Amino acid sequence: MAKRKEGARPFAFFRAGARADAVSTAKPILVLEDVYKYFREDHPTLRGVNLVVERGEFCFVTGPSGAGKSTLLQLIYRKHTVDAGRILFCGRDIARLREKSIPFLRRNLGIVFQDFKVVRHWTVQENVAIALDILDMPRRLVRSRVGEALERVGLEGRGGERTENLSGGEMQRVAVARAIVTEPALILADEPTGNLDPHLAIDILTLFEEIHATGTTVLFATHDHSLIAKRNHRLISIDEGRVLEARQGLASWRSDAPPAPAEEPVTPADNPRPVLRPGLHAVS
Amino acid sequence: MELEAMMTRARRGLREERRLYVVAVSSLAVAFLSVGGALLAMQNLSRLADRWGQSARMTVYLAEGIEAADRTQLQITLESLPEVASLRHLSGAEAREEFLAHAEVDSSLAALPADAFPASFEVELAAGTAPARAATIAERVGELRGIDDIETYQGWHERLAALVRAGRGVAGALTFLVLLCVVAVIGNTIRLAVARRRDEIEVMKLCGATDRFVRGPFVLEGAFQGLLAAVLSVLVLMAAFAALRGAFDASLAALAGTRTVFLHPALLAAIILSGGLLGAAGSAVSLRRYLQV
Numbered sequence: 001m002a003k004r005k006e007g008a009r010p011f012a013f014f015r016a017g018a019r020a021d022a023v024s025t026a027k028p029i030l031v032l033e034d035v036y037k038y039f040r041e042d043h044p045t046l047r048g049v050n051l052v053v054e055r056g057e058f059c060f061v062t063g064p065s066g067a068g069k070s071t072l073l074q075l076i077y078r079k080h081t082v083d084a085g086r087i088l089f090c091g092r093d094i095a096r097l098r099e100k101s102i103p104f105l106r107r108n109l110g111i112v113f114q115d116f117k118v119v120r121h122w123t124v125q126e127n128v129a130i131a132l133d134i135l136d137m138p139r140r141l142v143r144s145r146v147g148e149a150l151e152r153v154g155l156e157g158r159g160g161e162r163t164e165n166l167s168g169g170e171m172q173r174v175a176v177a178r179a180i181v182t183e184p185a186l187i188l189a190d191e192p193t194g195n196l197d198p199h200l201a202i203d204i205l206t207l208f209e210e211i212h213a214t215g216t217t218v219l220f221a222t223h224d225h226s227l228i229a230k231r232n233h234r235l236i237s238i239d240e241g242r243v244l245e246a247r248q249g250l251a252s253w254r255s256d257a258p259p260a261p262a263e264e265p266v267t268p269a270d271n272p273r274p275v276l277r278p279g280l281h282a283v284s
Numbered sequence: 285m286e287l288e289a290m291m292t293r294a295r296r297g298l299r300e301e302r303r304l305y306v307v308a309v310s311s312l313a314v315a316f317l318s319v320g321g322a323l324l325a326m327q328n329l330s331r332l333a334d335r336w337g338q339s340a341r342m343t344v345y346l347a348e349g350i351e352a353a354d355r356t357q358l359q360i361t362l363e364s365l366p367e368v369a370s371l372r373h374l375s376g377a378e379a380r381e382e383f384l385a386h387a388e389v390d391s392s393l394a395a396l397p398a399d400a401f402p403a404s405f406e407v408e409l410a411a412g413t414a415p416a417r418a419a420t421i422a423e424r425v426g427e428l429r430g431i432d433d434i435e436t437y438q439g440w441h442e443r444l445a446a447l448v449r450a451g452r453g454v455a456g457a458l459t460f461l462v463l464l465c466v467v468a469v470i471g472n473t474i475r476l477a478v479a480r481r482r483d484e485i486e487v488m489k490l491c492g493a494t495d496r497f498v499r500g501p502f503v504l505e506g507a508f509q510g511l512l513a514a515v516l517s518v519l520v521l522m523a524a525f526a527a528l529r530g531a532f533d534a535s536l537a538a539l540a541g542t543r544t545v546f547l548h549p550a551l552l553a554a555i556i557l558s559g560g561l562l563g564a565a566g567s568a569v570s571l572r573r574y575l576q577v
């Protein structure tokens with residue numbers, strides 16, 4: 001890779017007050033170049049992963065248990081650091097981010113987990129608002145944005161309830177609302193339907209598709225084949241730490257890999273919800 | 285403001301962990317109270333010592349059967365000394381009466397014979413006369429005729445001064461101990477609070493919270509506990525002082541003509557402030573060890 005000169009502060013984008021420039025907006029949102037991750041010396045969890053995710057894509061990430069799906073996502077939100085290779089988020093190498101800048105990377109991501117990771121003794125409102133409190137947003141704006149996000153996940157008017165009284169599906173909706181309330185550029189979902197029954201799983205998937213329809217890029221890790229089979233999204237399959245593209249999405253179309261037929265295609269035109277402005281956060 | 289969000293979370297933390305924090309605050313209040321009590325005792329003791337050191341007195345006991353002429357000569361000599369501020373002659377009978385009046389006695393003492401006390405000159409030295417100078421004067425006066433003994437009270441003063449020095453050492457050690465205790469108690473309490481709020485810390489970090497944002501409320505909670513404990517200890521100390529000063533004042537007035545005094549407001553403010561600072565420090569130390577952000 002040729003070294004690019006990006007000025008004295010290559011990660012200024014992730015810092016408070018930085019704005020996304022035209023160049024970074026044109027780049028793929030996520031590029032993995034020859035990424036290796038070792039948790040054990042003799043056995044890499046990820047070995048030579050190359051991957052390009054374009055802006056506005058919806059990708060399933062799949063593979064058997066222990067394949068490295070979670071690890072892949074964790075590298076993107078810098079829970080771990082790559083051992084070799086690069087991960088470019090909006091053109092910036094996140095492996096080279098200083099510890100201090102990691103929060104500013106995460107403010108541009110929405111992360112959803114299998115175990116929801118909601119604070120059970122907080123209210124629904126508080127669980128969603130925390131993402132905006134961190135951005136130091138004024139109270140009034142927080143209230144209206146949280147209301148909007150709860151409406152999008154189908155929990156309108158339930159902000160005052162204690163989260164532990166909610167059902168599993170509802171808790172996951174709270175987590176999704178928290179992930180989208182900041183209007184991040186990229187959503188990382190690590191088996192978000194893993195703890196839900198099949199009927200609820202479809203609901204949550206549809207919710208992510210609605211969010212995707214507003215222009216947000218989504219990486220959706222799952223090993224639920226019935227879920228994958230129902231949709232025609234790009235499929236990134238990981239096995240033994242290597243990425244195999246089983247089904248290509250729009251951006252990286254190849255003639256030798258025809259897309260599987262979609263049973264319930266969801267397109268932006270089908271989505272009646274108002275289009276928010278997802279994208280890069282300039283945190284102030 | 286970010287601070288506002290931190291305050292809100294700190295208030296919530298105090299509310300949710302109140303049982304934990306009540307235990308911490310009450311044990312810290314006891315610790316602060318012991319320091320406050322030691323300081324109060326030291327302050328009054330050293331005031332007493334100062335007072336005795338300043339108002340040097342001596343009692344010149346006259347020999348039994350001293351001639352009236354010798355006594356007058358002695359009085360003139362003593363009065364001529366520049367250090368002598370005032371002089372009072374006390375006959376044996378007068379000394380006995382004075383003793384009986386002060387000692388709130390039972391009747392067995394009242395049966396003391398009239399000549400139980402020797403006649404004396406009560407000499408008041410000028411304010412600021414150094415104890416060493418008083419000793420030289422006593423030595424010189426002691427050579428005059430008709431004198432039985434001279435009491436300069438220097439031994440007493442030395443003993444009191446030694447007591448004050450020892451007391452200062454004890455108070456210093458106690459303060460240091462309490463300092464450690466506050467940092468340890470608050471640190472431990474905050475460690476528990478961090479463990480209990482592990483899930484919300486994780487959520488905040490995943491949402492992009494900075495170290496400052498995550499730690500700030502815990503530091504505020506620690507500071508508040510320290511502050512509250514210090515304020516409580518000052519209030520208890522005030523109440524105890526008000527209740528007990530009467531008993532001490534009577535004997536102190538008789539002994540040295542002083543009254544007990546409470547700690548200076550500036551010192552009280554310093555105790556309260558250091559409570560808050562120590563609380564914040566204890567919390568920060570604990571967070572550094574137990575909260576990897």
Ligand SMILES: Nc1ncnc2c1ncn2[C@@H]1O[C@H](COP(=O)(O)OP(=O)(O)OP(=O)(O)O)[C@@H](O)[C@H]1O
Nearest residue numbers: 039040045063064065066067068069070071072223
């Ligand atoms: N923090 C870690 N320390 C050590 N080993 C790890 C760590 N995280 C993951 N691994 C190892 O890396 C491998 C991949 O784990 P990962 O969680 O990414 O799998 P996965 O594809 O998400 O599996 P699942 O479908 O069960 O969630 C596993 O063998 C796991 O033991």
Ligand SMILES: [Mg+2]
Nearest residue numbers: 069070071190
């Ligand atoms: Mg996993």
